Amino acid sequence: MSGGNGTASTVIETTEQRDLRAAVARLGARHGAGYDREALWSEAGKLGYLGVNLPQEHGGGGRGVEELSIVLEELGAQGCPLLLLIVSPAICGTVIARFGSKEQKRRWLPGLADGTLTMAFGITEPDAGSNSHRITTTARRAEDGGWILTGRKVFVSGVDIADATLIVGRTQDARTGKLKPCLFIVPRDAEGFRRTPIEMELRAVEKQFELLLDDVRLPADALVGDEDAGLLQLFAGLNPERVMTAAFAIGMGRYALGKAVAYAKERTVWGTPIGAHQALAHPLAQAHIELELARLMMQKAARLYDAGDDVAAGEAANMAKYAAGEACVKAVDQAVQTLGGNGLTREYGLGQLITASRVARIAPVSREMILNYVSHQSLGLPKSY
Structure with missing residues (x-):
């Protein structure tokens, strides 16, 4: 289970997935929030993390979107998310692996897997x-x-x-x-x-x-x-995009929450750590709960997709992206509030997350369009457009 430092719960993961999570967390901790993108990208590629979801016969790890989401989440939780993980191996790599020609797979997949090529x-x-x-x-x-x-x-x-x-x-x-x-x-x-x-x-x-x-x-x-199967091929990339955006948001939320919890334990007012006050402790606990719930839906979506159930994965991926975006915004907001004025200083690095956290609410599909999707597709309600 997770503790108060923003670490992830791993009770429903395999031993291999837990080992991957721990190894990526160590990599992220070495680079930290002041990371050099090229250096981190290169190292993650050499270690096999960038292409963990791509086929083994083309240089990948032979696993799935669930494992790739672990990589992005853990890097984000250490303050060094690699945004192009959403795009290069998750969207483009997945589409080419599933639908590309033999030559396209030979040309692109090995490089996308080891990070020497990006798309x-x-x-x-x-x-x-x-x-x-x-x-x-x-x-x-x-x-x-x-x-x-x-x-x-x-x-x-x-x-x-x-x-x-x-x-x-x-x-x-x-x-x-x-x-x-x-x-x-x-x-x-x-x-x-x-x-x-x-x-x-x-x-x-x-x-x-x-x-x-x-x-x-x-x-x-x-x-x-296939020129006649473009819509199917497009959504083969968009579902992983939503799962990975959820991972991006959860990682960011965990990073912010970890900073806030550490500060609430150390900052004392009138001889008492501010984290002892329920006015701060309860919102932080709520943020942690909502991030954990979002991860469960993300894992469900990833597993459905990796199992080949594109229809069910589409619903779950949209829900995961919605839940993670909402949880991330709330976690960042509460983290800044917990630190007070320090939450807006560059020293603590939380202020910039106020803008960044809203990305998960807006892209790649807005929260309103997800609510439309769920109301129409899941609940069967009529469209207004």
């Missing part, structure tokens, strides 16, 4: 956020059999350090004339592929970008998977 993911557009059916980035066939991509994307993480970006575009169905989603691998140096940084009120190692695809020409084999 970004572009789906959100200026006029198509949660409604992916309104995506306007289009792909049309070129005379040579390749593809020409045109469109824009926003809030794409890490494009400047990624070797390629997995872009969600739409192609025309020859039978119906309607547009259908498809996935394309776009190299960073592709002609007509331009990026512009988005200035964010968020202190993060990974930067956000707007992308312009100006008639980007790609070979025929840039298409991932």
